[in-house]
Amino acid sequence: MARVYATSADYQTYTGQAPPADIGRLLAAASGTLDSRVLRLCRYDVDPDGYPTHQLVLDALAGAVCAQVEWGEEVGDTTGAAGVGWGNLKIGSVQLGRSVTATTGDDSPGRQIAPKVWDSLRSPDLTPDIFELGAVCS
Template identity: 65%
Template sequence: MARVYATADQYEDYTGQAPPADIDHRLRAASSFLDAQVFRMCRYDVTDAGLPSNALVAAAFADATCAQALWGVEVGDTTGAAGVGWGNVKIGGVQLGRSVTSVSGADAPGRQVAPAVGDALRNPDLTPDLLQLGAVSTW
């Protein structure tokens, strides 16, 4: 079962806005995306459910998840699908072009880590004994 690091209430507190109708889906998707792109490369203590056991780390993960979900709302794309399928398009006098190597959607804004995620995870209260970014190890 996928871990979800934030709730609709946390999203509303983070953004100061009522959450969109599909917020549970967005928070699940943002959590899964951040697990794959960021959290898996961090070292932190976890509960039996795999969630951060420290309250400061859990709050930072919630903020990061809310930031990622908000990013998807703001850019209008959470999957990268909006960036797929065209190399060059011309409509009337307007011509848009994209490198042939970038039509997978992987470079679309919806597939980027939101800048505010880094802000949440670089909180000065998150000392190295609580959270280490980029600390992949095996025990």
């Protein structure tokens, strides 16, 4: 089962706003994105279910997930789908174009790691004895 590192209450505290109606899905998706693109490259102690055992790490991951959801809401793309489907587009006298490599959605704002995620994960409270960003261990 996929881990979800933040709750609806965490999101409301983080943003100061009421969570969107689909907050459960958004938190799960953001947690999965961070697991696959960031957290798999970090070192921290986990319990048998894969959740961090240190409260500061739990709090940082919750903040990172909330930041990722907030980013998706701000850019209007929580899935990356907004970046799919066109390389060049012309409507009347307006022409938009981008590299054909951009048509997969991988570089869409909805697939980017939010800048505030890095703020959460680079907190000075996350000392090397409890969390290492970018550490690959075996």
